[in-house]
Amino acid sequence: MGNTTFKLGELEINRLGYGAMQLTGNGVFGEVEDRENAIKVLQEAVANGVNFIDTAEAYGPKLNESLIADALHPYKHDLLIATKGGFDRPGPNNWVPNGNPEKIRQDIEGSLQRLKVDSIDLWQLHRIDPKVNVADTLAPVIEAVKEGKIKYVGLSEVTIDQIKRVQDILPIVSVQNMYNLANRQWESVLDFTAEQGLAFIPWFPLASGPAKLEDKIKAIAEKHQATTAQIALAWLLKRSSNILLIPGTKSIVHLKENLKAAEIELTDAEFESLAK
Numbered sequence: 001m002g003n004t005t006f007k008l009g010e011l012e013i014n015r016l017g018y019g020a021m022q023l024t025g026n027g028v029f030g031e032v033e034d035r036e037n038a039i040k041v042l043q044e045a046v047a048n049g050v051n052f053i054d055t056a057e058a059y060g061p062k063l064n065e066s067l068i069a070d071a072l073h074p075y076k077h078d079l080l081i082a083t084k085g086g087f088d089r090p091g092p093n094n095w096v097p098n099g100n101p102e103k104i105r106q107d108i109e110g111s112l113q114r115l116k117v118d119s120i121d122l123w124q125l126h127r128i129d130p131k132v133n134v135a136d137t138l139a140p141v142i143e144a145v146k147e148g149k150i151k152y153v154g155l156s157e158v159t160i161d162q163i164k165r166v167q168d169i170l171p172i173v174s175v176q177n178m179y180n181l182a183n184r185q186w187e188s189v190l191d192f193t194a195e196q197g198l199a200f201i202p203w204f205p206l207a208s209g210p211a212k213l214e215d216k217i218k219a220i221a222e223k224h225q226a227t228t229a230q231i232a233l234a235w236l237l238k239r240s241s242n243i244l245l246i247p248g249t250k251s252i253v254h255l256k257e258n259l260k261a262a263e264i265e266l267t268d269a270e271f272e273s274l275a276k
Helices: 035-047 063-072 101-115 134-146 160-167 187-196 211-223 228-239 252-263 268-275
Strands: 005-008 011-014 052-054 080-085 120-125 150-156 174-176
Touching (some): 035 252, 120 134, 120 174, 134 160, 174 187
Parallel strands (some): 080 120
Antiparallel strands (some): 005 011
């Protein structure tokens, strides 16, 4: 891989990180089934060079952040842990945006405690709540940044207009939208973040798309002696140098496989054939 790191604010991080969402119960709700294994997966990720881990107050809820602290605290000095706030979780697979400033304040304070940190490296707003003025939602975030409780701020599932509106209120360093080989509805947002020097963190990066595309991926994977998942990740790394990847898994074998994607150099022709 040509360019394997990205500078997020002051922090240089490996572009292949780890998303911890799967280390929860079914429907991203409740405690992970095998906690001992989950702790090993997190430790193994860091041992294999991962220095960007993505979590959220809503995963569990709350339980995923505590798991990360149990597995990795005290943290390695160069490990960046990103978390998010702004969702209510009434039950499994149930996600309700809540941009109420009081909720945001509680999420930030709770994340600090659960992650056992004085300052959150990257705090991301999970969704802009259509029922609350975004300036009100962000007021406690601005306050937390001033107090040193948050270093950097990011957004998730946003349009270019929403990004610009937030940028008028406070600086951001990252955008986390859904993006993968199969789903490129946020193409314009990705290009905008690249122009702006913001990190783009695609969630659900492993989807490989329709059958027609899957056959192409398989053929390329065979040529590189790689898995289709590795090709999907390698394609994203080549797509834009501001992309940070956070594939998640409960398996150490898959974790190591995913991380090897950084070593796969797709040719321009292979990239183009999948870009169609």
